[in-house]
Amino acid sequence: MNSILLTKSLVAAAVASVLVAPVSYAAESEAKASKKKGLEVIEVTARKTVENLQEVPVAVTSVSESDLAEAGIQVLTEIQQFSPNTTLQTSRGTNSTLTAFIRGVGQQDPLWGYEPGVGIYVDDVYIARPQGAVIDLLNVQRIEVLRGPQGTLYGKNTIGGAVKYVTKAMSGETQVDLNATIGSYNQKDFKVTGQIPLIDDELYVGFGYASLNRDGYGEFLTVAEGLGAQDTENYNKDLTAARLTLEYAPSDDLFIRLAWDTTQDDSNAKGGYRLLPSLLTNAPVPDSVYDSYTSLPTENSVELDGLSLTVDYSVSETLSLKYIGSSRESYSDTNIDFDNTALDIFDVPAIYDDENTSHELQANYQGQGYSLVAGAYLYDGESCGQFDAILGVLGRALFPGVATGFTREVTGCNNSESQAVYAQSSFDLAENLSLTVGARYTKEQKDAFVHNDVTISNVYPRTGWIPGYTRDPNLMFGRVLGTDTDGDGTLDAPKSADWSRFTPRIGVEYFVDDKTMLFASYSQGFKSGTFNPRASSNEDAANPEIVDSFEIGMKKDWNSQLRTNLTAFSIDHTDRQYIVVTPDPNDATVLNQNLGNVKGSTVKGFEAEVSIAATDLLSFDIALGWLDAEIEDDPAIATPLVGLANTPDYTLAVSGNYLIESDYGYFVVNGGYYYRDDYRIFEDSDDLYQDGYGIFNLGVSWESNDGTWYGGLHGKNLTDEEYMVGGYAFAARNEDGTYSPGLGGDTTLASYYGDPRTIHLTVGYRF
Numbered sequence: 001m002n003s004i005l006l007t008k009s010l011v012a013a014a015v016a017s018v019l020v021a022p023v024s025y026a027a028e029s030e031a032k033a034s035k036k037k038g039l040e041v042i043e044v045t046a047r048k049t050v051e052n053l054q055e056v057p058v059a060v061t062s063v064s065e066s067d068l069a070e071a072g073i074q075v076l077t078e079i080q081q082f083s084p085n086t087t088l089q090t091s092r093g094t095n096s097t098l099t100a101f102i103r104g105v106g107q108q109d110p111l112w113g114y115e116p117g118v119g120i121y122v123d124d125v126y127i128a129r130p131q132g133a134v135i136d137l138l139n140v141q142r143i144e145v146l147r148g149p150q151g152t153l154y155g156k157n158t159i160g161g162a163v164k165y166v167t168k169a170m171s172g173e174t175q176v177d178l179n180a181t182i183g184s185y186n187q188k189d190f191k192v193t194g195q196i197p198l199i200d201d202e203l204y205v206g207f208g209y210a211s212l213n214r215d216g217y218g219e220f221l222t223v224a225e226g227l228g229a230q231d232t233e234n235y236n237k238d239l240t241a242a243r244l245t246l247e248y249a250p251s252d253d254l255f256i257r258l259a260w261d262t263t264q265d266d267s268n269a270k271g272g273y274r275l276l277p278s279l280l281t282n283a284p285v286p287d288s289v290y291d292s293y294t295s296l297p298t299e300n301s302v303e304l305d306g307l308s309l310t311v312d313y314s315v316s317e318t319l320s321l322k323y324i325g326s327s328r329e330s331y332s333d334t335n336i337d338f339d340n341t342a343l344d345i346f347d348v349p350a351i352y353d354d355e356n357t358s359h360e361l362q363a364n365y366q367g368q369g370y371s372l373v374a375g376a377y378l379y380d381g382e383s384c385g386q387f388d389a390i391l392g393v394l395g396r397a398l399f400p401g402v403a404t405g406f407t408r409e410v411t412g413c414n415n416s417e418s419q420a421v422y423a424q425s426s427f428d429l430a431e432n433l434s435l436t437v438g439a440r441y442t443k444e445q446k447d448a449f450v451h452n453d454v455t456i457s458n459v460y461p462r463t464g465w466i467p468g469y470t471r472d473p474n475l476m477f478g479r480v481l482g483t484d485t486d487g488d489g490t491l492d493a494p495k496s497a498d499w500s501r502f503t504p505r506i507g508v509e510y511f512v513d514d515k516t517m518l519f520a521s522y523s524q525g526f527k528s529g530t531f532n533p534r535a536s537s538n539e540d541a542a543n544p545e546i547v548d549s550f551e552i553g554m555k556k557d558w559n560s561q562l563r564t565n566l567t568a569f570s571i572d573h574t575d576r577q578y579i580v581v582t583p584d585p586n587d588a589t590v591l592n593q594n595l596g597n598v599k600g601s602t603v604k605g606f607e608a609e610v611s612i613a614a615t616d617l618l619s620f621d622i623a624l625g626w627l628d629a630e631i632e633d634d635p636a637i638a639t640p641l642v643g644l645a646n647t648p649d650y651t652l653a654v655s656g657n658y659l660i661e662s663d664y665g666y667f668v669v670n671g672g673y674y675y676r677d678d679y680r681i682f683e684d685s686d687d688l689y690q691d692g693y694g695i696f697n698l699g700v701s702w703e704s705n706d707g708t709w710y711g712g713l714h715g716k717n718l719t720d721e722e723y724m725v726g727g728y729a730f731a732a733r734n735e736d737g738t739y740s741p742g743l744g745g746d747t748t749l750a751s752y753y754g755d756p757r758t759i760h761l762t763v764g765y766r767f
Contacts, residue, residue: 039563039613045164046146047424048124048153048373049364054555057436057509057519059147059567059607061086061623065140065168070657070670072699072714072760074181074189076143076165081653081674081695083145084607084625087646088163091130092726092752093336095237095267096302098130099726102147103571104603104629104644105160105547108682109579112352112385113414113448113533117545119150119158122165123259125308125326128381129354138241139193139208141168147607148569149525149547151503152424152438155377159525159547159573169257170195170204170247176767179710183760186215187237206245213238217756218290220271220298222283222342230298231268235290238266253314261306269300269335272728272750276739280393280746283341289722289753295344296335303331322362330354338728339748344392344405346730346744349460356381374423384413387534392458394745405458410534412450412481413494418528419443424505432512436521438505445498446541448531449491450481481535497541501526515557523549530577532595543597548572563611571603578641598641601631617659625651631683641683648677648692665704670714672697681727681751688727688751695721711763720757727751 042053046060053062061083063073073079077098080088087106091097097110100118107116110130120127143165150158176194181187193208216233223230241263248256271292277284283293308326315321332352339345362375387410395406424438453459482491507521527545553567575597605627612620627649631641655672674695681688699714730742731749739747 039557039560039611044142044144045166046144048362049366049371054515054557054563054565055517057507057517057521057553059551059553059565059569061145061147061609063143063145065142068140068143069710069712070668070699070701071655071672071697072670072701072712072716072762074760076163079143079145079163080651081672081697082623083147084609084623084651084653085147085605085627085647086145086161086625086651089646089725089754092272092728093270093334094131094265094300094302094332095235095239095270096131096263096265097332099646100130100160100163101644101646102145102161103569103605104601104627104647105149105571105573106646108645111387111533112354112383112412113530114579115157115528115530117157117160117527119154119162120165121154121162122261122306123167123257123308123310124164124324124360125306125328126358126379128328128356128379129330129352129383131302131330131332131352131354138191138210138243139167139206141166147567148549148551148571149503149523151523151525151547152422152440152505153373155420155422155440156418156442156444156501156526156528159527159545167245170206170245171201173197177764178766179762179764181760181762183214184758185217186213187758187760188213189762202248202250204245204247206243206247208241208243210239210241212240216268216290218271218286218288218292220292220294221286222293223298224295224342224344232298233268234271234292234298236268238268240264255310255312257308257310259306259308259310261304263302263304265300265302267300268298269294269296269337270752271298271337272340272752274340275749275751276731276747278339278341278343278345278746279741280345281341281343289751290756292337293341294335294337295342296337296347296349298335300335301331301333303329305329318365318367320364322360322364324360324362325358327357328355338730338750339744339746340750341746344390344458345394345746346748347388347390347392349388349390351386352383353385354381354383356383369428370425371427372423372425375421377418377420377422379416379418381417382413382415384411385533386411388459390458390460391744395456395458397745399456403456405456407453407455407457407459409453409455409459410450412448412533412535414446414448414531414533415494416444416446416528418445426509432510434509436505436507436509440503441500442503442526443498443500444528444544445496446529446531447494447496448481448533448541449479449494450531450533450535452480452534452536481531481538491538495531495538495541497529497531499529499544501544501546517555518553519555520552521550523551525549527577530595532593534593535595536593539595542577542595543575545576545597546574548574561613565609567607569603569605569607571605572600573603574600576601599632599634601629601641601644603627603629603644618656620654620656623651623653642686643680643683645681645683646679648679650677650692651675665702665709668701670697670699670701676723681724682729685729687729687731687733687749688724690724693721693723695719708766709764710766711761713761714759716758716760717755718757722756723754724751725754 077088087101091099146162181189191210195206214237216236218234220232243261246258273289306328311323336348359378365372389408392405395403420442422440426436483493503524505523509519525547529544531541551569555565608624610622652675658669660667677692696718701712703710731739731747
């Protein structure tokens with residue numbers, strides 16, 4: 001009741017603040033005029049050069065800094081509400097792990113070594129792993145979502161598309177921006193960004209810091225005994241992030257940026273919501289979807305550090321050269337209680353450790369009626385981890401008087417080296433007709449090993465969690481993934497495989513007039529093959545995934561008030577990697593993983609993005625996505641696939657902005673409705689199935705006439721919809737609808753949910 005009253009009072013206050021502001025239309029400052037929406041010219045770098053969105057023959061959504069502020073967007077996952085056929089959601093387990101799908105193509109399992117199907121880029125630096133990819137917005141200029149395979153300019157692992165996070169470049173005098181946010185669930189955020197010129201108009205140092213805190217949406221109702229005092233908040237947030245940037249522009253022809261960033265997420269591990277009561281302990285279905293139980297420590301840690309160097313040199317008016325180098329590290333120490341009870345039925349303490357470096361050299365030529373983007377790319381990554389599947393209750397039952405538990409301990413590394421060269425050129429065939437041709441050649445090598453152990457005790461990566469549990473070194477399988485180089489029967493070298501791929505793109509663009517472009521294209525994407533990080537035998541790698549995509553589209557400004565961007569597409573997805581973890585039917589203590597390739601799937605779809613400038617002060621945006629998917633029946637797959645994971649057939653976003661000018665500055669009222677049709681969490685099961693739902697958002701943002709003060713009051717998910725974004729299914733559904741125990745001996749069916757209704761108030765000051 002208190003939450004409902006708070007929501008009503010804050011929304012009422014937001015509306016009242018607008019209604020009581022004295023309105024004045026007599027004078028119009030330049031700042032106010034710039035806020036009038038209209039059909040603005042939107043610049044993007046989807047093709048690695050600055051272009052007008054309406055002249056780019058790619059399905060791309062661009063969300064500007066002002067769009068983000070007016071909608072109260074705070075984190076990358078909320079961008080899915082702007083882009084059709086796009087899924088960006090926080091995965092299970094942590095606040096920082098990203099689940100990303102575009103047009104039904106992505107990657108479900110965030111285990112080390114697995115490659116994403118949607119590429120995430122921060123200032124053109126590739127973020128290789130989903131851990132830490134849920135980025136909180138700090139010093140952002142815009143975010144671009146490129147839909148469809150980007151195999152030519154962006155390379156491997158962009159078979160679904162790419163998301164580009166672009167930060168603001170520095171210029172002008174010393175600037176500091178301070179803002180603080182308070183909100184529901186005791187949200188307390190603080191951000192500071194700024195720049196200091198060391199040499200006027202030439203050398204700048206920039207900085208950014210964010211402290212983001214929030215109580216949990218729910219709590220852990222019970223925790224295991226013997227762990228001491230624990231923080232029982234579930235879905236809480238405790239994150240800090242910092243950035244330092246040095247930018248040097250000694251002339252108009254040369255720009256150099258050295259950037260460092262770090263993120264520390266100490267939010268608790270997420271507990272799942274049991275959809276079925278436990279058979280082994282007192283763990284009924286909780287009253288709140290955000291409540292859980294656990295037998296693991298609730299502490300959790302995700303650490304990220306990155307360093308990048310960008311050098312951009314204009315050789316002439318038509319030719320520029322660019323170098324982008326980066327080094328990134330990430331470390332996650334996480335606790336995932338699969339069964340979500342206070343017993344050790346199926347617990348997974350895990351560690352992920354990732355390091356990678358990349359180098360890209362790019363040439364960009366813009367001539368009269370001809371353009372070329374070409375480059376070379378190198379990537380070297382090491383991805384390691386430890387994944388302990390603890391089945392303590394089952395082990396003690398199977399080996400009474402002998403076992404203190406049971407652990408399937410998996411450790412290993414999945415390392416990769418990748419080299420690529422690419423070129424894409426557009427040239428005029430006639431006055432209104434142009435042709436785009438591109439290609440990329442990628443060579444990839446992976447080395448992997450897995451150490452797969454079994455003990456009849458509970459083994460944890462770190463000591464001191466549960467007293468009395470020790471590892472028995474005599475009960476192990478030993479290393480299972482590698483090669484016997486000297487023929488003595490012992491695996492003494494990592495397993496290795498390599499692949500290469502030529503990925504082309506060809507398209508044609510026809511300008512009916514200066515406001516209308518028709519385009520058609522064919523493009524191909526390549527996602528690397530990979531080894532099984534949970535391998536229990538000396539198995540080969542899964543094959544790479546290939547996506548062939550055909551698109552036709554129209555981008556048109558009908559007049560100064562209406563813009564429509566329409567795209568129809570068809571995707572042929574072959575050798576899609578299929579991952580499922582199942583217990584061995586002949587041995588309840590064995591955890592198997594099936595890693596292979598599905599023959600194929602096809603997706604047909606349509607996307608419409610409409611902008612309407614009803615007046616100088618009122619505007620509307622509509623984003624509609626539809627797709628129809630079919631998965632080819634594959635007898636080699638034990639469990640038939642029933643649909644695409646995390647991908648609804650329909651997505652719809654409708655939003656409106658209304659500008660109100662007053663003597664106290666200008667106000668922007670922003671409201672929106674976002675709908676996602678029903679979807680399943682896993683492609684091989686309907687046990688975790690989310691019905692279609694809609695979310696209402698409403699907010700008011702304000703900025704003073706001189707632009708120094710600003711603020712916003714925003715309400716998210718005002719109808720308090722409950723919707724699944726992840727889950728685990730380890731229970732067998734019977735024909736009568738009941739469930740039998742699965743791995744660990746319990747009916748484990750658990751889900752994770754998106755944010756409930758929240759209200760937040762932000763106040764900021766620039767000087």
